Amino acid sequence: MSRDEIIFNLIDEEKKRQLQGIELIASENFVSNDVMLSMGSILTNKYAEGLPDKRYYGGCEIVDQVEKIAIKRACKLFGAEWANVQPHSGAQANASVLLACLNPGDKILGFDLSHGGHLTHGSTVNFSGKFYKSFFYGVNKKTELIDYEQMEKIAKKERPKLIICGASAYSRDWDYPRIRHIADKINALILADISHPAGLIATKLLNDPLKHCHIITSTTHKTLRGPRGGIIMLGQNFENPFGLKWKNGNLKSMASLLDSAVFPGTQGGPLEHVIASKAVAFGEALTEEYKTYMKQVQKNSSLMAKELINRNYSIISGGTDNHSILINLNSKNVTGKMAEDKLCKADITVNKNMIPFDKESPFITSGIRIGTPAITTRGIKENEISTIVDMIDKVISNINNDKIISEVKIEVNKLMVNRPLFAW
Numbered sequence: 001m002s003r004d005e006i007i008f009n010l011i012d013e014e015k016k017r018q019l020q021g022i023e024l025i026a027s028e029n030f031v032s033n034d035v036m037l038s039m040g041s042i043l044t045n046k047y048a049e050g051l052p053d054k055r056y057y058g059g060c061e062i063v064d065q066v067e068k069i070a071i072k073r074a075c076k077l078f079g080a081e082w083a084n085v086q087p088h089s090g091a092q093a094n095a096s097v098l099l100a101c102l103n104p105g106d107k108i109l110g111f112d113l114s115h116g117g118h119l120t121h122g123s124t125v126n127f128s129g130k131f132y133k134s135f136f137y138g139v140n141k142k143t144e145l146i147d148y149e150q151m152e153k154i155a156k157k158e159r160p161k162l163i164i165c166g167a168s169a170y171s172r173d174w175d176y177p178r179i180r181h182i183a184d185k186i187n188a189l190i191l192a193d194i195s196h197p198a199g200l201i202a203t204k205l206l207n208d209p210l211k212h213c214h215i216i217t218s219t220t221h222k223t224l225r226g227p228r229g230g231i232i233m234l235g236q237n238f239e240n241p242f243g244l245k246w247k248n249g250n251l252k253s254m255a256s257l258l259d260s261a262v263f264p265g266t267q268g269g270p271l272e273h274v275i276a277s278k279a280v281a282f283g284e285a286l287t288e289e290y291k292t293y294m295k296q297v298q299k300n301s302s303l304m305a306k307e308l309i310n311r312n313y314s315i316i317s318g319g320t321d322n323h324s325i326l327i328n329l330n331s332k333n334v335t336g337k338m339a340e341d342k343l344c345k346a347d348i349t350v351n352k353n354m355i356p357f358d359k360e361s362p363f364i365t366s367g368i369r370i371g372t373p374a375i376t377t378r379g380i381k382e383n384e385i386s387t388i389v390d391m392i393d394k395v396i397s398n399i400n401n402d403k404i405i406s407e408v409k410i411e412v413n414k415l416m417v418n419r420p421l422f423a424w
Contacts, residue, residue, distance in 0.1 A: 042332075051259060176213055210233070293377070299381075316367070
């Protein structure tokens with residue numbers, strides 16, 4: 001069988017793109033060689049429907065061990081009592097939780113997508129908004145911080161069965177005790193989707209949701225620096241507020257319900273090669289080197305926000321606590337789409353993003369979202385953040401000058417091309 005040169009040439013081109021550019025998409029990162037090798041391993045050949053020691057196929061003795069190690073490491077990393085490492089994505093992890101806990105038509109209260117939330121938190125274009133009756137809280141217009149008073153007001157009025165916290169474009173930490181206080185008043189469950197700040201939470205750099213929220217979901221890439229996939233976890237003090245679908249209201253019964261919601265509820269056979277890769281990534285995240293890395297991600301993000309403010313950029317909420325920054329470009333007379341397109345031409349990858357109370361459409365937007373996990377993985381530290389911000393500013397300030405943008409691209413390539421993709 002001949003080598004598929006078309007595909008492998010494209011893979012080589014993508015490697016070149018990643019090597020020579022500045023990757024600032026907040027949800028992207030670079031994995032270690034071990035994470036990549038395990039994901040491309042012979043485990044991809046094995047079907048293993050079911051759970052470890054409870055499979056529907058023979059020959060699962062070895063993959064059972066792999067999955068058990070992934071579960072054990074995930075629980076140790078986050079201090080969880082139980083975990084399911086099979087979800088193919090964060091979206092499918094969330095789908096499993098909703099299937100386990102709700103009936104079609106039940107009410108959910110999530111963070112507004114246009115304010116920085118996620119599609120799977122009740123958006124009307126997503127399954128979560130089509131199968132369930134969704135309501136939304138947002139940020140305060142003045143402070144651009146989560147409006148917990150609004151959350152409580154809507155919760156008391158609508159009495160949702162599930163409150164979802166977490167975001168795809170919110171740069172501040174969350175007040176989980178306050179959310180639990182609101183949920184307890186109406187006997188609601190809380191789902192904390194920590195897909196973005198998971199690495200910062202695991203290393204105790206941000207507040208811990210497992211002490212206050214009933215169910216935790218996350219992706220395993222982004223700040224966790226693992227393969228693309230999802231995970232569901234339960235903490236020590238799981239309580240059943242009002243007997244949704246299970247009888248005993250304890251952790252064991254909820255874990256069983258969630259397991260069934262993953263398989264056969266929302267997906268088929270687990271991807272054991274990806275689960276092996278998750279196990280490797282969790283193992284890496286348990287090291288001191290990873291803690292040092294996450295501290296650097298946070299330092300780089302904080303400094304980048306300050307450097308942007310010093311150049312008269314408007315940062316949503318005035319700064320960042322985590323790895324991401326949301327920039328309002330209205331004062332620059334540039335749309336998010338335009339900024340994304342032109343920065344990409346300079347090999348600086350960002351994504352256009354709506355800002356709270358945006359007047360532009362999701363296809364245009366008034367903002368861009370940037371993040372520091374990927375550049376930090378490649379070895380960028382504080383002394384180079386100002387240089388990167390200067391490059392961003394040079395492109396946006398000369399948005400229609402292709403000559404200057406080409407010059408910035410040369411500077412970007414010079415800064416990045418000889419760096420390894422994984423410097424930690």
